[in-house]
Amino acid sequence: MPKRELLLGDEALALGALHAGLSGVFAYPGTPSTEITEYIQGHPLAAERGVHRTWSTNEKTAMEEALGMSFVGKRAMVCMKHVGLNVAADAFVNSAMTGAHGGLVVVVADDPSMHSSQNEQDSRFYGQFALIPVLEPASQQEAYDMARAAFDLSERYRIPVLMRLTTRMAHSRAVVEVAAPRDPNPLSYPEQPRQWVLMPGNSRLRYKALIDDYARLENEAVRSPFNRYTEGSDRRLGIIACGIARNYLMENYPEGCPYPVLEIAQYPLPKESVRRLAAECQELLIIEEGQPLVEQAVRGVLPVPLKIRGRLTGELPRTGELTPDSVRAALGLAPHRAHAASEIVVPRPPALCQGCGHRDMYTALTEVVREFPDGKVFSDIGCYTLGWLAPFHAIDTCVDMGASITMAIGAAHAGQHPAIAVIGDSTFTHSGMTGLLDAVNEGADITVVISDNLTTGMTGGQDSAGTGRLEQICAGIGVDPAHIRVVVPLPKNREEMKQILREEIAYKGVSVIIPRRECIQTAKRHAAAKNK
Amino acid sequence: MKKDIILSGVGGQGILSIATVIGHAALAEGLQLKQAEVHGMSQRGGDVQSHLRISSREIRSDLIPRGGADLIVSLEPMEALRYLPWLAAEGWVVTGTTPVVNIPNYPDEADLKRELQALPHVILLDAEALAREAGSPRSANMALLGATAPLLGIEAGQLEAGIRAIFARKGEAVVEANLAAFRAGYQTAQKQTER
Numbered sequence: 028m029p030k031r032e033l034l035l036g037d038e039a040l041a042l043g044a045l046h047a048g049l050s051g052v053f054a055y056p057g058t059p060s061t062e063i064t065e066y067i068q069g070h071p072l073a074a075e076r077g078v079h080r081t082w083s084t085n086e087k088t089a090m091e092e093a094l095g096m097s098f099v100g101k102r103a104m105v106c107m108k109h110v111g112l113n114v115a116a117d118a119f120v121n122s123a124m125t126g127a128h129g130g131l132v133v134v135v136a137d138d139p140s141m142h143s144s145q146n147e148q149d150s151r152f153y154g155q156f157a158l159i160p161v162l163e164p165a166s167q168q169e170a171y172d173m174a175r176a177a178f179d180l181s182e183r184y185r186i187p188v189l190m191r192l193t194t195r196m197a198h199s200r201a202v203v204e205v206a207a208p209r210d211p212n213p214l215s216y217p218e219q220p221r222q223w224v225l226m227p228g229n230s231r232l233r234y235k236a237l238i239d240d241y242a243r244l245e246n247e248a249v250r251s252p253f254n255r256y257t258e259g260s261d262r263r264l265g266i267i268a269c270g271i272a273r274n275y276l277m278e279n280y281p282e283g284c285p286y287p288v289l290e291i292a293q294y295p296l297p298k299e300s301v302r303r304l305a306a307e308c309q310e311l312l313i314i315e316e317g318q319p320l321v322e323q324a325v326r327g328v329l330p331v332p333l334k335i336r337g338r339l340t341g342e343l344p345r346t347g348e349l350t351p352d353s354v355r356a357a358l359g360l361a362p363h364r365a366h367a368a369s370e371i372v373v374p375r376p377p378a379l380c381q382g383c384g385h386r387d388m389y390t391a392l393t394e395v396v397r398e399f400p401d402g403k404v405f406s407d408i409g410c411y412t413l414g415w416l417a418p419f420h421a422i423d424t425c426v427d428m429g430a431s432i433t434m435a436i437g438a439a440h441a442g443q444h445p446a447i448a449v450i451g452d453s454t455f456t457h458s459g460m461t462g463l464l465d466a467v468n469e470g471a472d473i474t475v476v477i478s479d480n481l482t483t484g485m486t487g488g489q490d491s492a493g494t495g496r497l498e499q500i501c502a503g504i505g506v507d508p509a510h511i512r513v514v515v516p517l518p519k520n521r522e523e524m525k526q527i528l529r530e531e532i533a534y535k536g537v538s539v540i541i542p543r544r545e546c547i548q549t550a551k552r553h554a555a556a557k558n559k
Numbered sequence: 560m561k562k563d564i565i566l567s568g569v570g571g572q573g574i575l576s577i578a579t580v581i582g583h584a585a586l587a588e589g590l591q592l593k594q595a596e597v598h599g600m601s602q603r604g605g606d607v608q609s610h611l612r613i614s615s616r617e618i619r620s621d622l623i624p625r626g627g628a629d630l631i632v633s634l635e636p637m638e639a640l641r642y643l644p645w646l647a648a649e650g651w652v653v654t655g656t657t658p659v660v661n662i663p664n665y666p667d668e669a670d671l672k673r674e675l676q677a678l679p680h681v682i683l684l685d686a687e688a689l690a691r692e693a694g695s696p697r698s699a700n701m702a703l704l705g706a707t708a709p710l711l712g713i714e715a716g717q718l719e720a721g722i723r724a725i726f727a728r729k730g731e732a733v734v735e736a737n738l739a740a741f742r743a744g745y746q747t748a749q750k751q752t753e754r
Contacts, residue, residue, distance in 0.1 A: 033582060058598060199595040199621035278620035351624035364648050365626030369640040369674055371666040377570065377605035
């Protein structure tokens with residue numbers, strides 16, 4: 028009997044990759060992708076095989092490290108959340124140009140409805156843009172199976188493969204049947220060494236080959252077992268269902284869908300299959316989780332002979348994740364009978380934990396900022412973004428990893444004073460250090476608060492790349508050591524913290540204040556482990 | 560057999576342990592299951608829910624449709640009401656009655672109770688008190704699971720085996736404390752459902 032395991036989508040993919048002969052996973056934590064790497068970190072097979080599995084400093088370094096592992100012939104995987112692919116984009120897009128040698132799989136977890144993110148960008152566009160094939164599972168079993176299929180496709184075409192997950196797939200659990208693990212690859216070198224040196228002459232040649240390969244990959248997608256075409260008796264409507272939308276469609280037809288259905292889980296878009304469906308049906312409904320990539324492609328800009336419905340025509344909501352109910356409405360089925368919503372229920376937003384050091388930092392900071400008529404606080408991505416909410420209302424911006432320091436620089440150059448940046452320790456090493464170098468080189472009059480909780484807190488407490496070395500890093504970048512100030516953020520130290528903030532805001536130049544106290548969630552875990 | 564369950568509460572209360580025990584028992588009974596969880600930002604004291612679906616047939620959607628839940632199981636009374644649009648017409652609500660007041664505009668407790676009691680099928684229990692009386696103040700979630708047990712369509716013994724399995728590594732005393740809380744919840748629910 029095959030072995031069965033109850034796994035999150037993230038974990039199923041991770042185990043699939045391990046069993047496919049993975050030699051290294053490279054990642055920076057980001058919801059909803061974090062559990063992929065964590066699962067491999069905790070798996071005995073990874074330890075036994077010496078699979079590389081420590082966190083990288085950011086998604087770009089992770090992507091490049093994986094590409095290096097692929098160059099020498101071994102199977103590598105990179106994992107990130109959707110906005111992480113923006114950080115890794117330079118390496119990602121150019122990895123299509125170099126191609127892969129050992130199988131290279133880039134897993135990107137999108138977050139439609141923005142449960143824990145600042146936008147809902149759809150990573151399939153990146154695949155299309157870079158000419159990289161995309162696989163998108165709709166079940167935990169498929170996540171497991173596709174991981175191996177992705178490595179195989181990558182090695183057959185010598186191209187990185189993008190695997191796209193969405194929040195529901197990543198964070199939902201089901202039973203998975205697992206296969207026998209395969210051995211990792213031995214060390215070997217590319218047969219086409221020239222395309223790994225992307226000088227213009229090499230790149231021009233390679234780009235043509237890549238475009239030819241992409242056409243062959245489209246034929247692969249037409250024949251792919253993941254892109255199923257199911258006949259239906261009622262041809263008034265044909266349905267294209269992509270990724271996890273396939274589940275919501277079938278949820279509404281437990282006894283089988285009466286219409287012909289094209290399921291799409293592998294890209295490039297299998298155009299021949301789309302044309303076949305369009306030729307058979309009077310209308311098309313396109314259901315896809317994320318942005319309307321397929322719908323735009325099928326609709327085009329010129330008149331088409333049949334009616335196409337989807338997110339762009341309002342049958343499905345233009346934004347947010349799909350649900351069985353929104354798909355039901357698009358299918359023209361009557362809604363289920365349901366209870367009315369309660370009128371007394373109020374929202375319960377998340378908040379910083381009681382006893383968290385960020386709280387003490389914000390209490391002191393907001394009191395000092397109020398002493399100025401126009402103090403502005405540029406913040407960043409992490410637990411401390413919750414400082415925007417009551418009771419602190421402490422921050423004015425949150426954009427992308429590292430933008431606190433650089434936006435403060437720009438504002439300071441425009442005459443803003445005080446220009447204060449608030450960034451966490453992990454976000455600082457991820458993307459804040461280069462901005463701090465700009466600040467030093469430009470002599471920007473900014474005050475940087477690195478709120479150091481010794482971990483990557485929001486994603487559950489992963490290792491932080493600069494722990495124990497933040498002062499050295501700041502001094503090395505060129506911040507005057509007299510203006511690198513460390514303080515323990517506790518209620519009893521509030522006046523000390525306020526005084527330091529006042530002094531450093533008054534200083535005309537770059538100063539860094541490091542309130543440092545361990546995240547209380549990881550502290551609890553450490554204490555529990557000690558008592559065992 | 561098919562049960563669609565919404566588990567709800569406030570981040571940190573321990574709804575996922577309830578899901579883990581039910582999942583363990585469902586698998587032991589040879590049932591299929593899907594369980595969509597909330598990870599990330601909301602876990603910091605915000606509202607959290609998990610869609611747990613168990614069935615003898617294939618389950619496609621990770622999410623329960625509106626009006627489709629057989630059960631709402633909540634550790635917190637306002638959080639039970641938040642998911643009413645997902646409750647089937649004849650569905651049950653099983654909820655702890657101790658409010659978690661971590662927001663300034665928390666509704667009046669009497670209003671919450673009135674709205675809960677107006678539902679056709681509801682079990683209210685002070686899960687914290689039951690767990691305390693059972694000698695295990697941190698096992699309110701298992702008391703709530705006990706109260707849910709008569710409605711799950713899974714043998715109570717199978718759920719107890721699940722509790723044993725997931726708490727085993729914490730030692731026999733913790734297993735027994737959680738079982739005691741589970742049984743206290745079970746008895747409370749039986750009394751309420753008999754009426």
